[in-house]
Amino acid sequence: MQRRITTxxxxxxxxxxxxxxxxALLAFLPVxxxxxxxxxxxxxxxxxxxxxxxxxxxxxxFAAAFMTPVTVAILSGIVGLFLMxxxxxxxxxxxxxxxxxxxxxxxxxxxxxxxxxxxxxASLAVALFAFTPENVVAFSIAAVLVGVxxxxxxxxVGIVLNRLSGVYVMLFAPMVDxxxxxxxxxxxSPTWTTVLPGHFATNALMDAxxxxxxxxxxxxxxxxxxxxxxxxxxxLFYRATMSD
Amino acid sequence: xxxxxxxxxxxxxxxxxxxxxPLNIALLLILPTLSIQIYGVSLSQFPEIGMFAVTGSLTTxxxxxxxxxxxxxxxxxxxxxxxxxxxxxxxRLVIAxxxxxxxxxxxxxxxxxxxLAISAVSxxxxxxxxxxxxxxxxxxxxxxxxxxxxxxxxGMLVGTILPRELEGSLVLVILADMDNVxxxxxxxxxxxxxxxxxxxxxxxxxxxAVVEGSLATDHVLPALAFIAIFGMLSVSAYAYTVSGGDA
Numbered sequence: 001m002q003r004r005i006t007t008x009x010x011x012x013x014x015x016x017x018x019x020x021x022x023x024a025l026l027a028f029l030p031v032x033x034x035x036x037x038x039x040x041x042x043x044x045x046x047x048x049x050x051x052x053x054x055x056x057x058x059x060x061x062f063a064a065a066f067m068t069p070v071t072v073a074i075l076s077g078i079v080g081l082f083l084m085x086x087x088x089x090x091x092x093x094x095x096x097x098x099x100x101x102x103x104x105x106x107x108x109x110x111x112x113x114x115x116x117x118x119x120x121x122a123s124l125a126v127a128l129f130a131f132t133p134e135n136v137v138a139f140s141i142a143a144v145l146v147g148v149x150x151x152x153x154x155x156x157v158g159i160v161l162n163r164l165s166g167v168y169v170m171l172f173a174p175m176v177d178x179x180x181x182x183x184x185x186x187x188x189s190p191t192w193t194t195v196l197p198g199h200f201a202t203n204a205l206m207d208a209x210x211x212x213x214x215x216x217x218x219x220x221x222x223x224x225x226x227x228x229x230x231x232x233x234x235x236l237f238y239r240a241t242m243s244d
Numbered sequence: 245x246x247x248x249x250x251x252x253x254x255x256x257x258x259x260x261x262x263x264x265x266p267l268n269i270a271l272l273l274i275l276p277t278l279s280i281q282i283y284g285v286s287l288s289q290f291p292e293i294g295m296f297a298v299t300g301s302l303t304t305x306x307x308x309x310x311x312x313x314x315x316x317x318x319x320x321x322x323x324x325x326x327x328x329x330x331x332x333x334x335x336r337l338v339i340a341x342x343x344x345x346x347x348x349x350x351x352x353x354x355x356x357x358x359x360l361a362i363s364a365v366s367x368x369x370x371x372x373x374x375x376x377x378x379x380x381x382x383x384x385x386x387x388x389x390x391x392x393x394x395x396x397x398x399g400m401l402v403g404t405i406l407p408r409e410l411e412g413s414l415v416l417v418i419l420a421d422m423d424n425v426x427x428x429x430x431x432x433x434x435x436x437x438x439x440x441x442x443x444x445x446x447x448x449x450x451x452x453a454v455v456e457g458s459l460a461t462d463h464v465l466p467a468l469a470f471i472a473i474f475g476m477l478s479v480s481a482y483a484y485t486v487s488g489g490d491a
Contacts, residue, residue: 019408019410019411021406021408021411022408022410022411022414025411025414025415026414029414029418032418032422033418033421033422036422040431040433040437041431074417074418074421075414078410078413078414078417079410082409082410082413085409086410161267162265162267163325163409164265164268164321164322164325165265165267165268165271167321167325167413167417168271168275168317168318168321169271170417171317171321171417171420171421172275172278172279172314172317175421175424176279176282176283176286180282180283180286180287181286181289183286183290185290186286186289186290187289187290188288188289188290189289190285190289
C-alpha cells in the first residue's frame with residue numbers, strides 16, 4: 001500500500017514538474033503581488049488592531065506581512081481547485097487498477113500539502129526579504145496554515161463546481177475573506193467574519209509579525225479549521241471517486 | 245455556408261454553451277450582487293479618518309469597486325475559458341473553411357453578451373443598494389460594460405497565449421485582483437502608475453456617474469484605448485494560433 005501511495009504521489013509530482021510555466025508562475029506571482037504592494041505603499045506608519053491591542057507599524061512592513069496570506073490563499077486555492085479537476089480522470093483509472101479510496105486520498109492530500117508548501121515558501125521568501133517578523137517560525141507556520149486551508153477549500157470547490165464556476169468562486173473568496181474581512185486596519189469588523197476560513201490563521205500570522213507572536217489559541221483554532229475542512233474534503237473526494 | 249450564416253451560427257453555439265449550464269447563470273446573477281454588497285460592507289468596517297485616499301462614503305466606494313471588479317473579472321474568466329476550451333475545435337473549423345476572424349468574432353460576441361448581462365445585474369444592484377444616489381444609471385451600465393469588454397478581451401488574450409487552464413487562471417486571477425486594488429483609488433498610488441491599470445478608467449467613469457451623475461470625459465478615451473489594444477493583440481494572437489502558428 002505504501003508503495004502504491006508513493007507511486008501515485010510521484011506521478012503527480014512528475015506531472016507538476018513537467019509544467020515549467022506553472023512553476024515559474026508560482027515563483028513569480030508572489031514577487032509581483034507582495035513586491036508591488038511593498039513598493040507602492042507610502043512611506044508612513046499605520047495603526048493596526050491585533051488581538052485587541054493597537055500597534056503602530058511601517059506601511060511597507062504591514063504590506064509585506066498582510067499580502068503574504070492573501071497571496072498564499074489565492075495561489076493555493078487555484079492550485080487546489082485544479083489539482084482536483086485534473087486528477088479526476090487519473091483517479092478513476094487508478095481505482096480501476098485496484099487502488100483503494102484511502103490510498104488515493106492520501107496521495108492527493110500529500111500532493112496538496114506539497115503544493116501549498118511550495119506556494120507558501122515562495123511567498124515567505126519575498127515577505128522575509130521585505131521585513132523581519134517578530135517571530136519568524138510562527139509567521140511561517142501561520143502562512144502554511146492559510147495555504148493548506150485554501151488549498152483544501154479549492155479542492156472542495158473543485159469537487160462541487162465545474163472549472164469555470166470554481167475559478168469564479170476562488171477568484172473572489174480569498175480577496176473578500178482575507179484582504180477585506182481579516183484586515184487589521186479595520187476597527188468595526190462584523191462578528192460573523194470570525195467564522196471565515198482565513199480568520200484564525202491570519203490573526204496568528206499578524207500576531208507573529210508584529211507582536212511577541214504565537215497566540216496559541218489562534219493556531220489551535222486554525223488547525224481545527226484545517227481538520228474540519230480536510231474531513232469534509234475527504235468525504236466529498238471519496239464520494240466523487242467512488243460513485244463514478 | 246457563407247460568412248453571413250457562419251458567424252451567427254458560431255455566436256449561437258458558443259453563447260448557448262455558456263447559458264446551457266444553470267450554474268453559470270446562477271453565478272452570473274449571484275456573484276455581482278454578492279460582490280457589490282460584500283465590498284460595501286467590508287469597507288464600512290474601516291474608520292473614516294483619512295486612512296484611504298478617497299473622499300465621501302467608503303461604503304459607496306466599496307460598492308462601486310465591487311461592481312467594477314465583478315463585471316471585469318467574470319467576463320475575463322469567461323474569455324479565458326472560451327479560448328482554451330475552443331482551441332482544438334477552432335483549428336478544425338479553420339481547416340473546414342472558417343476564417344480566424346469569423347471565429348474570433350463569435351467568441352467575442354459571446355463575451356459581449358455576457359458582459360452586458362453582468363453589467364445590467366451590477367447596475368440594478370447598485371441602484372437598489374444606493375437608492376436615490378445614482379446620478380446617471382445609463383452611464384454606469386455603459387462604463388461597467390467597458391470593464392467587462394476590456395477584461396473579456398484580456399481573458400481571450402491570456403487564453404490564447406497561455407492555453408492551459410491552471411496557468412491561465414492564475415495569471416488572470418492575479419491580474420484582476422491587483423488591477424482592482426489599483427483601480428479602487430483607495431490607496432494613495434500615483435496616477436502615473438494607476439492609469440496603466442485597465443480597470444482604473446471604467447472605475448472612474450462609474451464613480452463619476454454614480455456620485456455626480458456626469459460623464460468623466462477624460463477617462464473615455466483611455467478606456468477605449470485599452471479595448472482597442474487588447475482587441476488587436478487578442479485577434480492577432482488568435483489568428484496566429486488557429487492557423488497553426490504555434491504548432
